Amino acid sequence: MMSETLMNTYARLPVMFSHGEGATLFDDQGRAYLDAVSGIAVCSLGHAHPAIAQALCEQSKKxxxxxxxxxxxxxxxxxxxxxxxxxxxxxxxxxxxxxxxxxxxxxxxxxxxxxxxxxxxxxxxxxxxxxxxxxxxxxxxxxxxxxxxxxxxxxxxxxxxxxxxxxxxxxxxxxxxxxxxxxxxxxxxxxxxxxxxxxxxxxxxxxxxxxxxxxxxxxxxxxxxxxxxxxxxxxxxxxxxxxxxxxxxxxxxxxxxxxxxxxxxxxxxxxxxxxxxxxxxxxxxxxxxxxxxxxNYIDQVAQQGAALVETFKQSLANIAGVVQVRGKGYMIGIQLDRPCADLVKMALAKGLLINVTRGDTIRLLPPFVMSQAQTQQLVDGVTQLVTEFLTNP
Ligand SMILES: Cc1ncc(COP(=O)(O)O)c(C=O)c1O
CATH class of the missing domain: 3.40.640.10 (Type I PLP-dependent aspartate aminotransferase-like (Major domain))
Structure with a gap:
């Protein structure tokens, strides 16, 4: 979306978030999105984390x-x-x-x-x-x-x-x-x-x-x-x-x-x-x-990140067009054999926030606070999207 008042440095998606909670963001229409981008590896503790919110409130009053x-x-x-x-x-x-x-x-x-x-x-x-x-x-x-x-x-x-x-x-x-x-x-x-x-x-x-x-x-x-x-x-x-x-x-x-x-x-x-x-x-x-x-979030990231990469390897194993699943901790890349930037919009329409980098690689940077149920939702959502994208060109 091009803005008349903002310099044209980002191709922004047509969505505006009003608030968030943990790994979920809500847009101005009240629709919920599962956030696997974390503001590009920034909000590892998710959105509106009570401890961070309290610290910032206290500090801003001082x-x-x-x-x-x-x-x-x-x-x-x-x-x-x-x-x-x-x-x-x-x-x-x-x-x-x-x-x-x-x-x-x-x-x-x-x-x-x-x-x-x-x-x-x-x-x-x-x-x-x-x-x-x-x-x-x-x-x-x-x-x-x-x-x-x-x-x-x-x-x-x-x-x-x-x-x-x-x-x-x-x-x-x-x-x-x-x-x-x-x-x-x-x-x-x-x-x-x-x-x-x-x-x-x-x-x-x-x-x-x-x-x-x-x-x-x-x-x-x-x-x-x-x-x-x-x-x-x-x-x-x-x-x-x-x-x-x-x-x-x-x-x-x-x-x-x-x-x-x-x-x-x-x-x-x-x-x-x-x-x-x-x-x-x-x-x-x-x-x-x-x-x-x-x-102890970081130990969890080590364990669950390795498990998540394995889960994606399995769920995407038989899909032609998936070049490689790789990652370390909660930094996961799924490389396809073709440009796939369109996946970001397709995911958005399904209430899922993902990123594509270098044109052909889905990058997932989930917040550390993502629950098991949400992680499963992420695996299912991404697997379904990739399958759809690669089988219906
Ligand atoms: C490895 C690395 N270095 C530097 C930067 C630049 O950071 P910033 O955008 O905060 O200037 C980034 C941002 O994505 C990065 O990933």
Missing amino acids: LIHTSNLYIVENQLKLANDLIRLSGMDKVFFGNSGAEANEAAIKIARKTASNRGIENPAIIVMENSFHGRTLATLSATGNTKVQEGFAPLVQGFVRVPYDNVEAVKNAIAANPNVVAILVEPVQGEGGVHVPKAGYLKALREICDQHNILLMIDEIQTGVGRTGKWFAYQHDAILPDVVTLAKALGNGVPIGACIARGEAATVFGPGNHGTTFGGNPLAMRAGVAVINTLEQH
């Missing part, structure tokens, strides 16, 4: 913003939580994923500058997504995202994803490589899960060459893959981790978390943001982490 000219109590609390859960050292709070990655890219550049490296390079992956700001779209491995925005930011060297040899070769060819920026699972790129041990191999290479390993956990982080951070599946520690999306369950927030040298390269004046780390966003982050810990 303070929403004071600025980073002063100490913000919950910045320290949320930073401590993130450090405890991630094994990292220090946090910078921003407002979005792209901003978190901008901070990471600046950390890499500043590290290079401190080390006397001119023209530093960051290794990035084909088919990646890191955001829409100039630096992050330059890092992104998708020409559609970059088209029309030349000149791009320089200093990125691109290699194929899930290919350790390609990284080694890129480092051998360029002595100025200072960092690797990588998604642990490519989300926008079609839910591509690398081979187990990929991040571990990158960690070893980074250690060998004194290069920063920077992991973009904006989509995967805060439990989405069944661990707090997806790098924990490989039992490694990165040098920089970026977060956003699920950390605020819908309140805009971003975080760049660093360790060791990378955690100390910024000094006053090197980086900043007016809104980043404001009391409302920090309170949301603290409430999200408390709630996830109290209810």
Whole structure:
């Protein structure tokens, strides 16, 4: 739907939601929809979660913003939580994923500058997504995202994803490589899960060459893959981790978390943001982490996510045109042999919210609070849609 007043940046679906509860959204006509998108991996605790609603109500009656000219109590609390859960050292709070990655890219550049490296390079992956700001779209491995925005930011060297040899070769060819920026699972790129041990191999290479390993956990982080951070599946520690999306369950927030040298390269004046780390966003982050810990949601995501992928593999097994079912935790991709963006509208008409990415891959990002009955409804709904779509072209 094209708007006369909004810039034409999104092809919006003709539906407007008025409220939600858990994994259900209601439109302005009162119709219910099962939400398997979660606002693109944001509302992991579902909609109108009582603990988050209460925290935001309380906080908004006290303070929403004071600025980073002063100490913000919950910045320290949320930073401590993130450090405890991630094994990292220090946090910078921003407002979005792209901003978190901008901070990471600046950390890499500043590290290079401190080390006397001119023209530093960051290794990035084909088919990646890191955001829409100039630096992050330059890092992104998708020409559609970059088209029309030349000149791009320089200093990125691109290699194929899930290919350790390609990284080694890129480092051998360029002595100025200072960092690797990588998604642990490519989300926008079609839910591509690398081979187990990929991040571990990158960690070893980074250690060998004194290069920063920077992991973009904006989509995967805060439990989405069944661990707090997806790098924990490989039992490694990165040098920089970026977060956003699920950390605020819908309140805009971003975080760049660093360790060791990378955690100390910024000094006053090197980086900043007016809104980043404001009391409302920090309170949301603290409430999200408390709630996830109290209810043990992330272990459930690990178990139920693996079961869900298996269930889809079985339910779609005999349907010609299904190329692959893949996923990690509650990040599931179903790749078809043809473009399938129309499925989103077909699903909407049936009261089901799904996403299609890269044109041919159904992406499911259910909220962690989805009930068993709703999960079954999702499996049945998607299986029926895919069958209909592939058998009645
Ligand atoms: C892996 C990854 N990095 C960065 C971003 C950009 O985040 P934002 O849209 O909050 O700027 C996204 C958003 O989809 C993402 O999935």
